[in-house]
Amino acid sequence: MAILNLVYEGDPMLRRVSRPVTEITPRILQLLDDMTETMRLHNGCGLAAVQVGILRRVVVIEVEEGQVYELINPKIVAWTGHQEEVEGCLSLPGKWAHTSRPAAVTVKALNRYGEEYEIRGDGLLCRALCHEIDHLDGKLFVDVAVGEVESK
Numbered sequence: 001m002a003i004l005n006l007v008y009e010g011d012p013m014l015r016r017v018s019r020p021v022t023e024i025t026p027r028i029l030q031l032l033d034d035m036t037e038t039m040r041l042h043n044g045c046g047l048a049a050v051q052v053g054i055l056r057r058v059v060v061i062e063v064e065e066g067q068v069y070e071l072i073n074p075k076i077v078a079w080t081g082h083q084e085e086v087e088g089c090l091s092l093p094g095k096w097a098h099t100s101r102p103a104a105v106t107v108k109a110l111n112r113y114g115e116e117y118e119i120r121g122d123g124l125l126c127r128a129l130c131h132e133i134d135h136l137d138g139k140l141f142v143d144v145a146v147g148e149v150e151s152k
């Protein structure tokens with residue numbers, strides 16, 4: 001595994017739309033492993049491939065230690081309710097804001113074996129799913145901020 005370099009706010013890449021994965025190659029599997037290692041190094045709870053400079057629809061999420069979700073071509077298929085909680089992003093270090101998100105979402109994605117599976121998440125897992133899937137469409141949490149974006 002390898003630690004990948006992060007892409008930071010101001011880099012136009014973060015505003016680009018990522019392409020779907022059409023074939024799960026050894027390179028994609030390596031990317032998943034490297035993204036998980038990179039996310040953990042930075043104490044993040046989610047990472048999208050665009051944040052390491054790869055414009056592919058690949059996401060890793062770990063909101064509970066040891067429970068890593070690997071999502072290839074993830075799609076939100078259902079959502080309900082509303083929450084406003086504090087969010088940050090490894091690509092926008094030192095920035096925080098309350099965001100407007102659904103209370104719960106259902107996401108469909110492929111796992112590393114190319115099998116479709118479904119995740120339902122509320123609370124932090126819901127925010128992480130929404131946040132990372134937004135990255136794949138070139139959106140950042142500051143776009144859905146409620147009130148001021150705080151800087152430290």
Ligand code: ZN
Nearest residue numbers: 088089090091
């Ligand atoms: Zn982010």
